[in-house]
Each structure stands twice: as C-alpha cells, then as structure tokens.
Amino acid sequence: MERKSYLKTLNLSSDESAGGPDVSTLDGSFGFKSDLANLRTAKACVEYNYLTIFSLECHVLTRGELCPNPDFDGIVAIFYAVQNNVPEEEGVPTHVSGVIIDDMFSADAGLKHSGVEINAIHAETEKELFEKFTEVIKYWDPDILLGYEIEMNSWGYVIERGYVLGINMPNALSRLRISGPESKKTDEDKDFEVEYESELKIPGRIVLDVWRLMREEIALTSYTFESISYHILHRRYPKRSYRDLTKLWHSPRSRWIVLEYFQLRSQGTLEILDQLDLIGRTSELAKLFGIQFFEVLSRGSQFRVESMMLRMAKPRNFVSVSPSIQQRAHMRAPEYLPLILEPESRFYVDPVIVLDFQSLYPSMMIGYNYCFSTCLGRVEHLGGTEPFEFGASQLMITPEQVKKFLKRDLITISPCGVIFVKSHVREGVLPRMLKEILDTRFMVKKAMKIHTSPSLQRILHSRQLGLKLMANVTYGYTAANFSGRMPCVEVGDSVVSKGRETLQRAIALVEANPKWRVRVVYGDTDSIFVQVPGRTREEAFRIGEEIVKAVTADNPKPVKLKLEKVYQPCILQTKKRYVGYMYETPDQKEPVYEAKGIETVRRDGCPIVGKTLEKCLKILFETKDVSIVKRYVLRQFTKILSGKANVQELIFAKEFRGLNGYRPGACVPALELTKKWKQTDSRKEPRKGERVPYIVVNGPPGLPLIKLIRSPHELITDEGLKINAFYYIQKAIIPPLNRCLLLIGVDVNDWFANMPRTATFLPAIGKESTGMLTSGKADVKKSTISQYFARTSCAAGCGNQTSDGICDQCVREHPQKTLLTIFNRVSTLERKYCGVMKICQLCCGSERDTNCSSLDCPVLFVRTQAWRERKHVDYVMNALKNRM
DNA sequence: ACCTTTTCCTAT
DNA sequence: TCAGATAGGAAAAGGT
Numbered sequence: 001m002e003r004k005s006y007l008k009t010l011n012l013s014s015d016e017s018a019g020g021p022d023v024s025t026l027d028g029s030f031g032f033k034s035d036l037a038n039l040r041t042a043k044a045c046v047e048y049n050y051l052t053i054f055s056l057e058c059h060v061l062t063r064g065e066l067c068p069n070p071d072f073d074g075i076v077a078i079f080y081a082v083q084n085n086v087p088e089e090e091g092v093p094t095h096v097s098g099v100i101i102d103d104m105f106s107a108d109a110g111l112k113h114s115g116v117e118i119n120a121i122h123a124e125t126e127k128e129l130f131e132k133f134t135e136v137i138k139y140w141d142p143d144i145l146l147g148y149e150i151e152m153n154s155w156g157y158v159i160e161r162g163y164v165l166g167i168n169m170p171n172a173l174s175r176l177r178i179s180g181p182e183s184k185k186t187d188e189d190k191d192f193e194v195e196y197e198s199e200l201k202i203p204g205r206i207v208l209d210v211w212r213l214m215r216e217e218i219a220l221t222s223y224t225f226e227s228i229s230y231h232i233l234h235r236r237y238p239k240r241s242y243r244d245l246t247k248l249w250h251s252p253r254s255r256w257i258v259l260e261y262f263q264l265r266s267q268g269t270l271e272i273l274d275q276l277d278l279i280g281r282t283s284e285l286a287k288l289f290g291i292q293f294f295e296v297l298s299r300g301s302q303f304r305v306e307s308m309m310l311r312m313a314k315p316r317n318f319v320s321v322s323p324s325i326q327q328r329a330h331m332r333a334p335e336y337l338p339l340i341l342e343p344e345s346r347f348y349v350d351p352v353i354v355l356d357f358q359s360l361y362p363s364m365m366i367g368y369n370y371c372f373s374t375c376l377g378r379v380e381h382l383g384g385t386e387p388f389e390f391g392a393s394q395l396m397i398t399p400e401q402v403k404k405f406l407k408r409d410l411i412t413i414s415p416c417g418v419i420f421v422k423s424h425v426r427e428g429v430l431p432r433m434l435k436e437i438l439d440t441r442f443m444v445k446k447a448m449k450i451h452t453s454p455s456l457q458r459i460l461h462s463r464q465l466g467l468k469l470m471a472n473v474t475y476g477y478t479a480a481n482f483s484g485r486m487p488c489v490e491v492g493d494s495v496v497s498k499g500r501e502t503l504q505r506a507i508a509l510v511e512a513n514p515k516w517r518v519r520v521v522y523g524d525t526d527s528i529f530v531q532v533p534g535r536t537r538e539e540a541f542r543i544g545e546e547i548v549k550a551v552t553a554d555n556p557k558p559v560k561l562k563l564e565k566v567y568q569p570c571i572l573q574t575k576k577r578y579v580g581y582m583y584e585t586p587d588q589k590e591p592v593y594e595a596k597g598i599e600t601v602r603r604d605g606c607p608i609v610g611k612t613l614e615k616c617l618k619i620l621f622e623t624k625d626v627s628i629v630k631r632y633v634l635r636q637f638t639k640i641l642s643g644k645a646n647v648q649e650l651i652f653a654k655e656f657r658g659l660n661g662y663r664p665g666a667c668v669p670a671l672e673l674t675k676k677w678k679q680t681d682s683r684k685e686p687r688k689g690e691r692v693p694y695i696v697v698n699g700p701p702g703l704p705l706i707k708l709i710r711s712p713h714e715l716i717t718d719e720g721l722k723i724n725a726f727y728y729i730q731k732a733i734i735p736p737l738n739r740c741l742l743l744i745g746v747d748v749n750d751w752f753a754n755m756p757r758t759a760t761f762l763p764a765i766g767k768e769s770t771g772m773l774t775s776g777k778a779d780v781k782k783s784t785i786s787q788y789f790a791r792t793s794c795a796a797g798c799g800n801q802t803s804d805g806i807c808d809q810c811v812r813e814h815p816q817k818t819l820l821t822i823f824n825r826v827s828t829l830e831r832k833y834c835g836v837m838k839i840c841q842l843c844c845g846s847e848r849d850t851n852c853s854s855l856d857c858p859v860l861f862v863r864t865q866a867w868r869e870r871k872h873v874d875y876v877m878n879a880l881k882n883r884m
Numbered sequence: 885a886c887c888t889t890t891t892c893c894t895a896t
Numbered sequence: 897t898c899a900g901a902t903a904g905g906a907a908a909a910g911g912t
Contacts, residue, residue, distance in 0.1 A: 300898095301899095301900050302899075302900060337902075340903065356896095472896095477900060479900075479901055484899085484900080575895090576903075577904085597893095597894055602893060603893070604894095654893090655893090661897075663891095667910090736906095
C-alpha cells in the first residue's frame with residue numbers, strides 16, 4: 001500500500017520495467033516456484049545474487065572555500081543509484097537512479113536544461129527532504145549501502161546533518177525497528193566511541209566505504225573517485241570544488257551540471273564495484289571460509305583461519321585453548337628467522353633461473369605433520385614429571401609415553417628441537433585442513449580449464465585465490481604473537497626452521513652438482529636465484545627443470561620446487577630489490593620487464609622517478625649501450641630544469657596516518673599540510689589512510705625540505721611557486737638510478753655535473769597574480785623570494801636576458817619588428833590556450849569556464865601553464881605600451 | 885661527518 | 897592502522 005502510493009511520487013511509471021516492480025519480490029523472499037527447472041535455478045544462483053545495492057551522494061551548499069560542515073551547511077539534494085541484481089524475469093528494475101531535491105525557491109529549475117533523465121522528488125524543506133529520503137530507503141529496502149567516501153560525505157554527512165536537524169538517521173535507515181524511546185547514550189559510551197572511532201553501522205544493512213575497499217584492492221598513488229574510475233573504468237570524471245558546485249547550483253542555467261555531476265558519481269561508485277566484481281568475490285570468500293559477508297571485509301586473517309580450523313577440529317573432538325593476555329605475553333620469543341641470502345650485487349648478463357617452493361610453509365606443515373594437535377614440545381622438556389611451558393599454555397609428557405614413542409619410531413624432531421608425532425599416529429588438524437585446501441585449489445584450477453563461461457570462471461578464480469590466501473596465512477596464525485588468539489611458538493618456529501633447512505638443503509644440492517656448473521646468487525625464504533654462467537637461456541630452462549626434479553625428489557610430499565622464470569639480463573641490487581627481463585617459457589620470444597622492491601614498483605616516490613628508472617633499465621637491457629641511456633637521462637633533466645616536465649609526474653603522495661598517528665614533532669609532509677589546512681577549515685582534514693599529494697618547490701638554500709612542501713593545488717594558484725628542479729633531479733631521480741648504474745660503473749652525478757646549462761625558466765609574474773582558480777579576487781600572494789630574481793629571455797626572441805619581459809635593445813632599436821613578434825606570440829599562445837581548453841572540455845563534457853580541477857585531469861597543469869604563458873605576454877604587451 | 889630514530893612501503 | 901608474521905631498504909631529521 002505504502003509502496004504503491006509511493007510509486008507515483010517516485011515517477012517510476014516510465015521505467016523500463018513494463019509492469020512496474022513486483023512488490024512481493026522486494027523484501028527478500030525469493031522462493032522459487034516449484035515448477036521452475038532446477039537448471040535454471042542453478043544458473044540464476046550463479047548469475048545473480050539477488051542483492052539490492054544503494055549508492056548515495058549528497059550535494060551541500062557550502063560557504064566560501066570551506067568544506068561542507070553539517071553544523072552550518074544544509075543538504076539540498078540527495079542523489080542515489082540503485083542496483084537490483086535479479087534476473088529480468090523477476091520484473092524488478094535492475095538499475096534506477098534518482099534525486100531528492102530541496103528546492104523551496106525554484107522547483108524543476110535545472111532539470112529542464114539537463115537532457116539527462118533523473119527521477120526527481122521534490123521537498124519543500126530540508127527536513128522534508130530527509131523524510132522523503134527515508135521513504136525511498138524503505139521502498140527499496142537495500143541490503144548494501146554504498147558511498148564513495150562515507151565518513152565526511154554521503155552517508156556520514158547525511159547522518160551528521162540529521163543529528164543537527166534532530167533526526168536520528170541511523171534509526172530511520174535501520175532494518176530493525178527499535179520501538180520505544182531512542183537508545184540513550186551515556187557519556188562513557190560516547191567516550192568509548194570517540195576513542196575507537198567506531199565505524200558507521202546501520203543495523204540490518206551492510207555499509208561499504210568504497211575508497212577504503214579500493215585501498216586494499218589495488219595499489220595506487222591516489223584513491224580519489226576520479227583516479228579510481230580512471231584506473232578501473234577507464235573513464236575520466238571531472239572534479240569540481242565545493243565552491244564551484246555551490247555557485248553552479250545557484251544559477252538555474254548551470255544547475256544541471258551539478259545534477260549530472262552527482263548522478264554520474266553515485267552511478268560510477270556502483271559501476272566500480274561491478275567492474276571489480278567485489279560483491280561476488282566477497283560472497284564467494286564468505287562461503288569458502290564460512291564467515292559472514294561483512295566479516296570478509298572487516299575482520300583479519302586470523303578470523304578466517306579460525307573459522308575453518310574449528311570446523312575441522314570439532315568432529316575430532318578438539319577444543320582450542322583461549323590463552324589470556326598474560327599467558328600470551330609469557331610465551332617464549334621465536335628464535336628462527338627465514339633464510340635470506342645477501343645477493344651478489346651486480347648486473348647479470350648470464351641467464352638467472354628463479355625457482356621457488358610452491359606454498360613452502362603449508363607444505364612444511366603437511367609434509368612433517370606440524371600442528372598444535374601433534375606437537376609434544378621441546379626435546380629438553382620431554383619425559384619430565386612436571387608440566388612445562390608450551391605455547392601460551394602448558395603440557396606434560398610422561399617418561400612412559402616418551403619411551404613408547406621412541407621405541408616404535410613414532411616421532412620426528414624439527415630443526416628447532418621440537419617434537420611432533422608422525423601422521424599415522426595422529427594426523428594434525430592444520431595439516432589436514434591445508435591438504436584439503438591445496439587439493440581443492442588444484443581441483444578448482446582444473447575445473448577452470450573445463451568450464452569457460454566467464455561468470456563461472458570469475459567465481460572459480462576467486463575461489464582458488466581465496467584458497468591460496470588461506471593456505472598462506474595459516475602459518476601466520478600459529479606465529480601471531482601480541483594479537484594472536486592461539487599462538488604457539490613451538491609450531492611456528494618449527495615451520496620456519498624446517499623451511500629454512502629445506503631451502504638451505506636445496507641450495508647445497510644445486511651447488512654440489514658439478515654437472516650443472518651453476519651458482520646460487522640469491523634466495524629469500526622460499527626462492528633461489530641460480531646463475532648459469534656462459535650458457536644459453538634454453539640450457540638454463542633445461543637445467544632448471546633438472547634442478548626442480550632433483551630438489552622435489554629430495555623432499556617429502558607435497559613439497560615441490562617450481563621453475564618460476566628465467567631472467568636475462570637482470571640486476572640484483574640488494575636483498576628484496578632486483579629487476580630483470582623475464583622469460584617464463586623456453587620458447588617465449590619477447591621478455592617481460594619485471595621489478596621487485598625497486599622504485600619502479602614503489603609508491604613513495606613521484607611517478608617521474610619510476611618512469612625514468614624503468615625507461616633507463618629497458619634501454620640498458622635492450623641495447624646494452626650506456627650512451628643511449630645517458631642521452632635519455634639528460635633529456636629528462638633538461639625537461640625538468642626548463643619547467644617543462646609534467647607536474648603530475650612530480651607529485652608525491654603518502655598515506656596520512658591521522659593527527660594522532662605520529663610521534664610529537666614528526667616531520668611528515670602529509671601531517672604538515674594537514675595542520676596548515678586545519679587552521680582555516682576543520683573539515684579539510686584528510687581521512688586516516690588517505691594518500692595526501694604534495695610537491696617540492698624552490699626556496700632559499702638551507703631550508704629543511706619540509707618547508708618546501710606544498711600541495712599541488714598551491715602550485716596552480718600561486719604563480720610565485722616553482723618546482724624545485726634540483727631536488728627532483730639530485731635527490732629523487734639520481735640516487736635510484738645510481739643504485740642500478742653504479743653496478744656497471746656509471747655515475748649519473750657526473751652526467752648531471754657536466755651537463756651543458758642552457759636552461760630557460762618559466763617566467764614568474766609579479767603583482768598581477770590573480771590565481772586561475774581564485775576567481776580573480778585581490779588575494780595577491782607575496783610568495784617565495786625566487787620570483788624577484790627571475791630573469792627570463794626577452795620575449796622578442798633576441799636571446800637577451802631581462803627582468804622586464806622585454807629587453808631595452810628590442811624596444812629602442814627595432815620597435816616595429818618587436819611589436820610584430822609579440823603580436824605573433826600572442827596569437828600563437830592564444831591558439832594554444834584555446835586548444836588545451838577544448839581538450840579539457842572534451843574530457844569533462846562541460847561548457848566553457850567550468851573546467852575541472854582534478855589533480856588527475858590530464859591537462860590541468862598544461863592548462864595552468866598555457867594560461868600563465870598567455871598572461872605573461874599580456875604583461876609584456878602592457879610593459880611595451882608604457883615604454884614605447 | 886657519522887650515527888640513530890622515525891616513516892614509508894615492499895618482499896616473502 | 898582493535899590485530900597474520902618478519903626482514904629489509906631508503907629518506908629525512910636530529911643528535912653527537
């Protein structure tokens with residue numbers, strides 16, 4: 001009844017679902033008709049999950065440059081996108097989006113211009129907007145609530161704003177109807193909440209903070225919506241400031257831009273999850289581990305291991321111990337470390353075979369029956385009459401028992417002196433579990449080869465990945481110390497020490513065989529790098545296979561060495577840092593560049609460092625000609641020195657750990673910028689875990705680096721700021737480059753020192769500074785002293801240096817020619833500027849003067865630069881007028 | 885100038 | 897980083 005009447009308000013009658021939604025299917029009772037074919041049911045279960053997902057964005061009118069603040073700023077529009085994952089036959093619309101607008105002044109304004117169809121609901125006041133919104137939620141009854149960022153925006157803002165208006169939104173959004181008075185919160189409860197920053201919870205629904213999920217999903221330097229949608233959806237979205245959005249909203253002619261902006265975003269958030277199949281994969285893991293959907297995302301790996309392990313333990317009548325914190329703290333410290341060889345650091349032209357043990361630690365546990373349930377403790381404790389320390393607990397083995405075990409040869413001793421019974425005495429719970437996991441994974445992989453339907457492939461893939469994950473973290477569970485729920489050093493140490501011994505034995509076996517004539521040059525925990533001097537790659541592959549056979553035969557099942565790849569050539573830098581050209585099969589023609597640990601795979605440098613390094617290595621690997629590398633490097637340096645480098649590639653971005661996440665006095669760019677922002681806007685504080693971008697600018701010598709840190713946005717608005725080319729070259733690019741090139745006897749510092757300096761610098765404009773994004777306000781920033789020293793080439797192109805934009809000689813001696821040159825430059829730059837603007841508009845799809853300000857915008861900095869150049873010529877023209 | 889500590893991120 | 901583990905390298909700042 002309620003829903004029916006609501007349909008009209010929702011304006012859904014024109015929706016693609018001809019008959020309108022079948023209301024009965026909306027509240028979770030999806031009983032299949034009995035006559036439905038089983039096959040179809042099965043197929044549907046694979047293809048559809050019957051979940052309703054509700055993505056939300058809200059538009060807030062803000063004050064000046066400030067971020068939205070629920071204490072002052074009202075919500076004027078709530079945008080949503082709903083996805084129903086059901087078969088078409090269900091008769092429920094699968095994709096719907098809409099907006100609830102508070103427009104007391106101008107109903108319908110903006111919508112007419114839009115050309116985009118948005119289901120709109122109108123409200124007279126903000127309070128009414130909240131009520132309508134609650135009704136929309138009740139109507140769709142979503143299982144999952146989505147927001148790109150839900151702490152300060154979307155759901156978080158709606159809830160906080162609700163409190164200001166006296167509405168308890170968490171209650172209103174909840175699926176559980178809490179009757180009676182609202183749950184009262186004591187002061188203590190509140191303290192508790194603040195201290196642990198409890199995440200947003202809506203009873204009965206799952207709330208997902210998409211950017212946080214993305215942070216775990218992929219490694220990127222930025223997790224803004226624009227950046228994620230570019231990398232996942234390969235789609236550019238414009239970014240607009242709150243100030244611009246507020247301005248655009250106020251004019252009926254431009255309001256549609258705001259509507260479209262948020263509608264696209266609420267849909268985009270849904271599409272990102274869809275593209276990654278995040279819901280599907282998470283449900284798959286939940287089924288696999290036997291835990292709840294949200295627990296897959298919110299809980300750690302211990303929880304997963306425990307869930308599976310206890311399932312295995314129960315039928316065997318085992319109960320897990322629950323040591324207290326004191327007991328855990330009392331446990332002995334682990335003694336064994338994984339084996340990491342110090343690599344022979346150099347450039348290898350010979351093929352280098354990389355072999356590694358497949359799931360070494362799980363194999364150790366299976367192969368030697370290492371488990372809580374099979375461990376008898378340390379050799380020295382055995383056969384005493386007193387209980388001894390064991391894990392976080394105690395254990396006692398009587399002399400009689402020991403005698404019996406010894407006499408019948410029923411025990412094994414791990415390299416760290418811990419005794420386990422053999423598997424025919426008792427098969428350990430963990431070994432059994434791991435064996436099943438590995439076997440299942442093998443079966444799943446086999447099934448993947450048979451079944452080729454994409455949706456099934458996806459499911460099987462995530463299933464086998466989950467199994468691999470589980471196998472790998474099981475060791476961690478036994479070795480966890482401070483956070484561990486049931487740690488046991490004896491078991492953990494045995495696994496590490498046996499793994500170490502296995503690796504060492506393999507290394508010895510490889511080096512001892514004179515037939516192969518090879519050397520082990522590096523190894524880390526479960527891998528060995530074998531140099532094959534003076535032979536071809538084909539031979540290397542053949543020798544590799546022989547090694548695999550020999551080592552595998554030398555170990556118990558299921559321990560298996562695998563030929564992972566052959567590098568040729570490669571550079572071993574240090575432990576955990578190496579690069580090479582990789583061949584995975586003997587008949588592979590084109591190698592694949594692969595790097596581990598070095599700057600090309602790290603996110604703590606700026607992109608230009610990684611790119612330059614990668615390019616250099618590729619040139620080096622392909623041509624083995626250092627002069628070509630040198631030519632490339634010097635060209636890069638020139639580009640940076642002349643200010644022509646792409647500023648986006650100069651942006652560093654590091655994770656912000658929260659205002660309380662640092663030691664007092666910590667000197668961290670992200671913290672420094674945050675403190676500066678907080679002075680003017682308390683809501684501008686980055687979220688914990690957010691990556692804060694920054695650049696390094698020029699400044700007087702002697703200043704610590706931290707004083708030269710600016711946000712990229714400042715670089716755009718403050719024309720006095722210039723990129724610190726010397727920092728980028730000498731501190732950022734050269735050291736990583738040198739770590740590779742010094743190994744072949746080349747010092748990039750020398751290249752730089754002997755470089756011809758004909759660098760021209762970007763002109764700095766003094767007083768006319770009206771930042772492009774500061775709306776021409778008279779906020780002239782007196783910036784770094786560097787701008788006063790700026791001397792540039794004469795604009796007339798005579799080659800003289802001048803601080804007036806144009807030199808006296810040109811003005812006095814041939815004014816006609818000078819004027820012509822300048823006019824020509826003006827028109828050239830004007831064309832260039834218009835061209836750049838066109839590209840920007842093309843990408844953002846919006847009209848003139850409403851370009852985006854996203855740091856991910858491909859032309860943002862080019863635009864700024866073009867604008868400045870044009871501005872500079874204006875300045876020169878003015879100067880010229882006065883002097884002629 | 886050298887050493888230590890803190891921070892950040894990666895390999896296994 | 898209300899919780900798998902440790903090893904490891906490098907940059908920056910500050911102390912001696």
